[in-house]
Amino acid sequence: MVFFENFRIAFGALRANLMRSILTTLGIIIGVAAVIAVVSIVQGLQYTITQQLQGVGATFMLVQAKTERNFPGMVARQVKLTYEDGQAIEQKVPGVKMLTPTIFGRATLKYKDRKHTPAAIVGVNENWQDVQNQSVDQGRFFSKIDLENRHKVVVVGTKVVEELNLGPEPLGKEIYLDVYPATIIGIMEHKGQSLGLDADDLAFVPFDSALNLFGRNAGDQVQLRLHADSADVVEPVKDSITRLLRQRHRIPPAEPDDFQIQTQDEILDTVNTILGSITAVVGGIVGIALLVGGIGIMNIMLVSVTERTREIGVRKAVGARRQDVLIQFLIEAVTLSLVGGAIGLALGYGLGVATAKLIPNFPPAHVPVWAVLLAIGFSAVVGIFFGIYPAAKASRLDPIEALRYE
Amino acid sequence: MGLIELRDIHKVYDMGAEKVRALNGVDLVVERGEYVAIMGSSGSGKSTLMNLVGCLDTPSSGSYVLNGVAVQELDDSQLAGIRNKEIGFVFQTFNLLARTDALHNVELPLIYAGLSRGERRERARRALEKVGLGSRMHHQPNELSGGQRQRVAIARALVNDPSILLADEPTGNLDSATSEEIMALFDELHQAGNTVVLVTHEPDIAEHAWRKVLLKDGKVVSDQPTARATTGAAAASVPVS
Numbered sequence: 001m002v003f004f005e006n007f008r009i010a011f012g013a014l015r016a017n018l019m020r021s022i023l024t025t026l027g028i029i030i031g032v033a034a035v036i037a038v039v040s041i042v043q044g045l046q047y048t049i050t051q052q053l054q055g056v057g058a059t060f061m062l063v064q065a066k067t068e069r070n071f072p073g074m075v076a077r078q079v080k081l082t083y084e085d086g087q088a089i090e091q092k093v094p095g096v097k098m099l100t101p102t103i104f105g106r107a108t109l110k111y112k113d114r115k116h117t118p119a120a121i122v123g124v125n126e127n128w129q130d131v132q133n134q135s136v137d138q139g140r141f142f143s144k145i146d147l148e149n150r151h152k153v154v155v156v157g158t159k160v161v162e163e164l165n166l167g168p169e170p171l172g173k174e175i176y177l178d179v180y181p182a183t184i185i186g187i188m189e190h191k192g193q194s195l196g197l198d199a200d201d202l203a204f205v206p207f208d209s210a211l212n213l214f215g216r217n218a219g220d221q222v223q224l225r226l227h228a229d230s231a232d233v234v235e236p237v238k239d240s241i242t243r244l245l246r247q248r249h250r251i252p253p254a255e256p257d258d259f260q261i262q263t264q265d266e267i268l269d270t271v272n273t274i275l276g277s278i279t280a281v282v283g284g285i286v287g288i289a290l291l292v293g294g295i296g297i298m299n300i301m302l303v304s305v306t307e308r309t310r311e312i313g314v315r316k317a318v319g320a321r322r323q324d325v326l327i328q329f330l331i332e333a334v335t336l337s338l339v340g341g342a343i344g345l346a347l348g349y350g351l352g353v354a355t356a357k358l359i360p361n362f363p364p365a366h367v368p369v370w371a372v373l374l375a376i377g378f379s380a381v382v383g384i385f386f387g388i389y390p391a392a393k394a395s396r397l398d399p400i401e402a403l404r405y406e
Numbered sequence: 407m408g409l410i411e412l413r414d415i416h417k418v419y420d421m422g423a424e425k426v427r428a429l430n431g432v433d434l435v436v437e438r439g440e441y442v443a444i445m446g447s448s449g450s451g452k453s454t455l456m457n458l459v460g461c462l463d464t465p466s467s468g469s470y471v472l473n474g475v476a477v478q479e480l481d482d483s484q485l486a487g488i489r490n491k492e493i494g495f496v497f498q499t500f501n502l503l504a505r506t507d508a509l510h511n512v513e514l515p516l517i518y519a520g521l522s523r524g525e526r527r528e529r530a531r532r533a534l535e536k537v538g539l540g541s542r543m544h545h546q547p548n549e550l551s552g553g554q555r556q557r558v559a560i561a562r563a564l565v566n567d568p569s570i571l572l573a574d575e576p577t578g579n580l581d582s583a584t585s586e587e588i589m590a591l592f593d594e595l596h597q598a599g600n601t602v603v604l605v606t607h608e609p610d611i612a613e614h615a616w617r618k619v620l621l622k623d624g625k626v627v628s629d630q631p632t633a634r635a636t637t638g639a640a641a642a643s644v645p646v647s
Binding site: 005313316403 | 457460462463482483486487489490491495497501502503504505506514515517518519562566
């Protein structure tokens with residue numbers, strides 16, 4: 001009964017000094033708004049990336065050469081992962097459904113007098129569409145026949161069509177990749193941006209063409225993208241590939257792998273780790289804001305206790321015990337910081353949504369429940385932590401002195 | 407047994423180098439239903455005595471039994487409980503909470519008594535009606551005159567049915583006409599059966615009481631009935647207005 005009465009008293013006191021209360025809680029407002037804004041944006045990103053990766057499927061695996069620099073002074077062994085490794089995996093590892101080697105490089109595309117250097121030229125085989133769960137919107141992707149007969153073909157993204165001014169019917173037009181001519185046979189579906197890479201600003205060429213374009217050495221550092229038959233066999237397939245590649249690369253038993261195999265789960269983990277550290281850094285900054293905000297609350301509560309010395313005296317005279325006064329002022333401090341937290345929450349969410357809207361192709365902001373609870377919880381903790389000293393001071397006032405206070 | 411029993415009360419303030427003896431062996435017994443004025447010049451120890459009687463302070467030595475409870479044995483929060491239940495304070499400066507209407511001010515002791523909101527409201531309303539402020543319940547202190555504020559304070563003192571009404575210079579901040587009204591209210595409350603202890607330095611205010619205790623240098627130097635008591639209960643029962 002007395003406990004709930006305290007909230008009424010607290011709101012009354014805060015309303016009586018409205019401007020002062022708002023200014024006091026500004027630190028908390030800013031701190032909470034910052035954390036919610038960042039979390040909402042990061043969570044939006046994470047959500048979108050997770051969706052995209054899961055679109056690729058749980059059976060997806062990525063094999064890459066691992067460039068180790070663990071032993072300074074040692075001559076780094078030439079780390080290779082080649083198309084032939086890929087072929088060996090396809091032939092010898094049971095449970096591999098489809099595989100495409102992938103190399104990335106850059107080249108300038110030309111059509112008539114237009115030039116454009118896309119984000120990447122990607123050399124792949126006919127399995128790309130199925131491996132990446134990505135398909136052409138117009139025309140077709142290249143086939144096994146195109147690859148075997150070394151057809152000069154290219155599949156481009158929508159951004160490339162725009163940049164080269166290819167018009168409404170780009171299919172069949174001949175463009176140049178540096179000096180090599182190629183015919184456009186397909187346009188990829190619109191994907192949008194992810195992880196800073198514009199998925200529409202790409203051009204796909206048959207793997208061999210890419211080797212011609214980037215030089216033979218490019219074939220030493222190939223990515224292998226593949227799918228296992230089912231999610232259940234991902235681990236055994238991974239083990240088999242490891243054994244096969246160690247054998248092919250002649251790695252002695254004590255040496256570490258010179259390649260790494262990432263499953264979809266592991267890639268997700270990596271992404272989450274990166275986004276997690278962004279959140280942690282921001283969390284640190286926010287911690288400082290909350291600290292400053294808390295000191296502000298302590299300051300104003302000390303002022304309030306002094307101003308209301310007589311009130312405390314009267315309350316004690318009519319029967320308030322120490323703990324009644326303590327709880328009253330503690331609740332006032334907590335209410336102050338919780339109101340700040342709530343305002344900060346609304347502000348931060350608004351900020352996150354606005355930011356996500358302003359940046360084109362950015363995923364929508366998303367505030368998870370834990371962030372809301374965390375913000376509220378933190379505000380309350382700050383209120384208690386910084387409110388306890390002024391409240392204790394109020395509770396220890398001698399009623400006779402307090403009643404005499406002018 | 408008296409309602410208030412003070413036995414050989416000493417109160418010494420330690421002011422560093424010197425010790426100030428505010429009370430120096432006070433014996434005082436007040437029976438239930440009495441109307442006592444405690445008088446004395448400033449420095450006589452009457453404020454200290456008032457604080458002790460009101461359980462805001464404890465004696466350095468001696469015993470104080472209030473309504474059968476040995477007060478000097480109690481700790482801080484037990485003292486708060488006694489103040490809540492047994493004592494109704496009326497101060498010279500009213501000490502109402504600002505920006506809080508009369509009803510809420512009067513409710514205050516009942517909050518700490520742990521009463522439900524509805525019951526608090528009801529009892530506060532009745533107390534305000536008793537002091538003649540039934541129509542001013544939702545006025546804040548700054549919307550009330552000095553006399554009305556003191557009435558609110560008296561209602562607050564009464565609301566939890568205390569054993570003693572303890573008034574410290576209740577008319578010190580009021581003009582003489584309003585002082586008379588407030589004293590008339592105290593007379594009425596006494597007649598209704600309340601025990602009233604009045605601390606004052608004004609002789610004509612003290613004459614409202616039935617018994618006058620004079621303090622000097624921390625000791626009781628005289629304790630006698632007032633003129634009003636000697637002229638008999640008949641005179642006192644005449645309504646004062």
